[in-house]
Amino acid sequence: MSGGFQNMTRGQKRSLILLLLVLAYGVFDFITNREDYLAFYAGEKTALDMALDSLKQEGETPVDSTATEEAPVTTVVYTGEWGEDPFALPARPSRARKAPPAQKRRFRLRLRGVSISQTRSVALINNAVVKEGEYIGPYRVVKIYPDRVVLTNGRERRVLTVE
Numbered sequence: 001m002s003g004g005f006q007n008m009t010r011g012q013k014r015s016l017i018l019l020l021l022v023l024a025y026g027v028f029d030f031i032t033n034r035e036d037y038l039a040f041y042a043g044e045k046t047a048l049d050m051a052l053d054s055l056k057q058e059g060e061t062p063v064d065s066t067a068t069e070e071a072p073v074t075t076v077v078y079t080g081e082w083g084e085d086p087f088a089l090p091a092r093p094s095r096a097r098k099a100p101p102a103q104k105r106r107f108r109l110r111l112r113g114v115s116i117s118q119t120r121s122v123a124l125i126n127n128a129v130v131k132e133g134e135y136i137g138p139y140r141v142v143k144i145y146p147d148r149v150v151l152t153n154g155r156e157r158r159v160l161t162v163e
Contacts, residue, residue, distance in 0.1 A: 123160075
């Protein structure tokens with residue numbers, strides 16, 4: 001096998017160099033941490049295990065860097081206009097204004113479309129698909145008709161027509 005390295009393709013040369021680097025790192029790691037490897041394979045405690053044991057005896061709790069806290073799952077419903085960038089910043093910062101006490105703000109609802117079938121009817125309100133019995137904001141969908149949708153919040157009844 002004369003000229004073995006020279007007859008290799010570029011990809012084969014790169015793979016061989018990578019393999020040699022990984023092998024060199026493994027040898028270096030074994031040489032520098034020989035006691036830990038030998039203790040581990042012999043079933044003895046390593047220096048790290050002894051340090052953790054001494055922390056436990058002193059009453060301190062070691063921090064587990066691998067532990068993860070699960071974040072609570074929240075559902076977010078996007079109610080903006082269809083086609084607008086939900087991550088875009090507003091054109092100008094808005095200041096929180098309180099509505100006058102005599103005038104209540106009404107939840108804005110727009111009926112965009114209705115789909116009627118024998119088994120299930122749905123309505124597109126504020127870019128959200130809802131069916132009878134579901135809620136859109138504070139309102140429950142009571143009945144879906146081909147040209148309108150009836151909603152209620154317990155005190156008020158609203159009828160939305162297709163825009």
